[in-house]
Amino acid sequence: MGSSKAATSAHSPLTLEDMYKLFAKKMINLSARIVNNPTTAQDIVQDAFISGHTHIHQFTTETDFGNWLKRVVVNKSIDQLRKKSNATFEIDDATHLVAETDEISEEPEYEIPTVMQSIAELPDGYRLVFTLFVFEQYSHNEIAAALNISEGTSKSQYNRARKKLIQIIQSKQIKS
Template sequence: MEIEKDLINACLQNDRVAQRKLYQAYAGRMLVICTRYAQSKAEAEDILQDAFIKIFQNLGSFRGESTIGAWIKRIVVNTAIKHIRSQQHWQDVSDVSEYENQFTDGLTSIEGIQFQELIAMIQKLPKGCQTVFNLYAIEGFQHHEIAEMLGISEGTSKSQYSRAKQLLQTQLSLDKIQR
């Protein structure tokens, strides 16, 4: 923890070596997060770059109430959400019942699916579905929180998530047939 504090203080003094160390310590893990929200590797790298600019600009506001890793992750997720919101990929569905109860307990088994294959499947989802799926299923946010973050209705969040599950289930089924 003391090493982390020293690194942060050095970054605040615009020490380029310290900034590079902080970037190298977290960039790989944060790129994985960005990849889940992006349609391509290039888009994920752009989101990551924007996030690290914000991280270095706002490092002075880090209060140490959580780990630096958790603080960085929050900025990365928020940067990805802002990027997505700017693209307006929402499909407003007022009748959530058309998607509800189509599934038993989530997706079909993903046994045998490699991580990169799963990421590729998530990236193929329509942007709105992809974002809500990531926020709900992976990041653990509730639909009312997602709605607030994205400026959409809670029903839209639920329908986007249900549609994402349906599309992923279809992709998993097709993948299973092809194996």
């Protein structure tokens, strides 16, 4: 405990320990959904909190720190995704299609294990955009800024991800 407090600034009411308790679970799960690997996610969040050690004094509220931490975790996770894919992960802004408006005619019955497994099976880029939009409630504008793509690209990627996800879920339901 003492170590944790020692790691925070004397001028800040925030402690790294409190912040960890508050945000660790959310951040690890956020990262795990993006990188699709719990162990890597834990490392990323650990690194993010270490970065937080040097910056926590800049924040006066938990929300501010939480928002900052989320950005760091998201960016580190994206970076990890790129490293893992050996630079093959790319959302190409110049050739994106904003053409997918195919609606799913009927929503299938969803079950949590099936949906979780199906999300994990999405391609990296799809899973990334879907996670940010649905789980983290990012707007397409925010996703575009985070990924350095256009808003239109984000929308099209999300539409595709959603369509793909439902296809995977339906195929699993048929098999079972």
